[in-house]
Every structure is written in structure tokens, then in C-alpha cells.
Amino acid sequence: MMANPWWLSLAGGMLIGLSALLLLLFNGRIAGISGIFATALQSRQAWRWLFLLGLMLGGPLATMLGLARLPDFAALPAWPLVLLAGLLVGVGTRLGNGCTSGHGICGLGRLSMRSLVATLTFMASGIATLFVTLHLL
Template identity: 50%
Template sequence: MTTYLPSFAGGLMIGLSAILYLILTGRIAGISGIVGRLAEGALPWLNGAFVLGLVLGPLVYLAVTGAWPEVTITASLPLAVLAGLLVGIGSRMGSGCTSGHGVLGLARLSPRSMVAVVTFLAAGIVTVTILRGSL
């Protein structure tokens, strides 16, 4: 049971932050939208605090557990940069990212978010299947 507690706690914190952001701003807590609004100078104190919280997350993890979060990245730097750019372009084209559509969009039963999440999952499944040579 304790294996699932960190994931459960993380999910609760994501949900709570998304609800608080919605209550405080009337907007969806989608990371691409928050970063975009921060770049435009909209509500810099709130959008900045949200982004700062994302950046400081590993430090909080270190303070609580005494260890850095374990992260393994096997892709080369150019591939990681390309992937990041494609995700950014895709989130603009899809009017949001996985956090906005997947966390609050589904909770609000948004048809657009339902289609977006199914598309995200299908694209991920197809990509992994192709890259692992299982197709």
C-alpha cells in the first residue's frame, strides 16, 4: 500500500492546485497557458508562483525524502530539444496541453478535452509501438 502513497499524494496536490488556480483566476491550470500568460505579463504574481512551484518541486521532494527524485533521460540533448519543441507546437495547435485537457478538461466533461486526451494517448501508444519495433 505504501508504494502508492507518493503517487496518491502527488495526485491530490495536482488536483488541489488546479482547483485553487481555477477558483482564483477562473482559468484552467494548463501549464502551456500559464507559461504563455506569464510571458505576456498577465497576472505575473500568480502565474509566476505557479511556475516557480513547478521548478521548486524537486527541492521540496529533497527536503521531505532526503533524496533527489530519480529521473532517467536516455535521449540525446538534440532529440530532447526537438521533442520539447514539438510538444510546444502541439499544445498550441490543440488549444492546451495534457495538464489542462487531462486534469481539468476531463473533470469538466469537456468534449474537446476528451478528444484531445484520446489523441494524446493514441499518439503515445503508436509512437512507443513504432520505436520499440512491435508494429
């Protein structure tokens, strides 16, 4: 299996940054996924639903255009573990007052100290989880 060219990751990162900047400039909103999702359930603002729709359709569209490949679903852990992980991520976003996109992309871009601490915590937790998973389990 051949890896995707490096420029696809660069282009994706640039599109994420551009999208976050445009949302902030034109709507005055931070592109934090957890906040957009939570308020979309209580709001009829079309941009929130279009943003979420774009998130859901971006991967399949990239796959259809040949820019991405489907993941190996057989390599995923059992569904109860996936659901538990999703629940823990949801609880973490509420406790941290935002998600990785809100803090890591938008907060760091605005030089927020709270977002720097949150992003360092996300990264340290991810590194520790990977270490435990690969070397201790």
C-alpha cells in the same frame, strides 16, 4: 532500486487536482501549463510566476525531502533529440489549443468534449510512440 510507495502517486495526483480546483475557484483560471507559461511572459500577474516557480521547485523539493529520486540522466537521449521533442510538444500544444494538463486534468473535470478528444489523442499518440520505440526501432 525500490519503487516509491503507491500512496505517493495518489497524494501527488490529489495535490494536482486540488491545485487545479483552487485555481479555478479563486482565480477563475484553468491550470493549463502552456497557457499559464505563454501569458506569464506577457503579464506581471504574480500568481502565474509563482505557479511556474512551484512547478520548477516541486521536484527538487520532493527529492530533498526523500519523497522522490533523481532520474538517471545518463539514460536520456542526446540533447538535440530532447530539444526536438520539446519543440514538437510546444507546437502540439498550440495546435491542440492546450496541453495535457489543461485538457486532461481541467478539461475532463469540466466534462469538455473537446478535452476528451484531445486527451484520447494524446494517449493514443503516446501508446503508438512507445510501441514504435520499443518494437520497431
